[in-house]
Amino acid sequence: MLVSSEPAHIVDLDLKRVAKTGLWVTLWTTVGLFALDILFQLLIQSELTVSFSFWKILFVVIGYIVLIVVHELFHLLGFRIFAGIPWRKMIVGVNLKLGIAYATTDEWMTNAAIRKALLLPFWTTGIIPAAVGLYLSDGVWLLLGGLLIGGAAGDFAMYKELKQFPDEWLVKDDPERPRLYLYESVRSVD
Incomplete structure (x- = not known):
């Protein structure tokens, strides 16, 4: 399969x-x-219990840092599962200048594959902790x-943009910025 030399869309x-949207999504x-x-709590226990402690606040701070790293690792897992990218071709890191963590690869992925990889961390590091928090009635997990969930705002913004284009188009990730280059795939005629 061949691709055009210039991206069809960026x-x-x-x-x-995205940060503003993420803050609102996090809040609500x-x-x-x-x-x-x-x-x-009121329906099941007929009472309401609320508690705060230094340890809970510390757990939220540490848990948040750990889950941000895990979020990016799930992007890499998505690249592997959905696009077949070899582990050695993937990078995870932090761009302090932009204030973002990132997972990237210099390999081609289909539009369909990268969209799946974009949303995998939302489910694993957002929805699962929220469900655990509701099940345990634990404010830290909530x-x-x-x-x-709010931290996935950038992933959803990219997903929304990518959804407009055909699944078979090829995508190249920018290694330095939150930018994706989309290329129309062209079948070679032999």
Whole structure:
């Protein structure tokens, strides 16, 4: 399969806009999760218990850092599972200048594969902690779930842009910025 020499489209995220959206999503998701937890507590236990401690705050801070790393590792796992990218061709890191963690590869992926890889961390580091928090009625897990669901705002923004293009188009990730280059795949005629 051949690709055109110039990208047919470039997805370039506006980080300020994504950060603002992420903050709102985090706020409303967290409020919603805590409201559900309060409702469940009142319906099941007929009482409401709330507690704060230094250790819980410390667990949220440490848990958030760990889950950000795990979020990026799940992108890599998605690259492997959905696009067949070899582990040695993947990179994970932090861009301090832009204030973002990232997972990338210099290998070609199909549009369909990268979209799946973009959303995998949302489910594993956002939805699962939120569900654990609701099941255990644990504010730490609820807060971590809310933070990581909001933290997937950039992934959803990229997903939304990519969804407009055919599944078979090829995508090349920019190693330095949250930018994707889309190329129309051209079948060679022999």
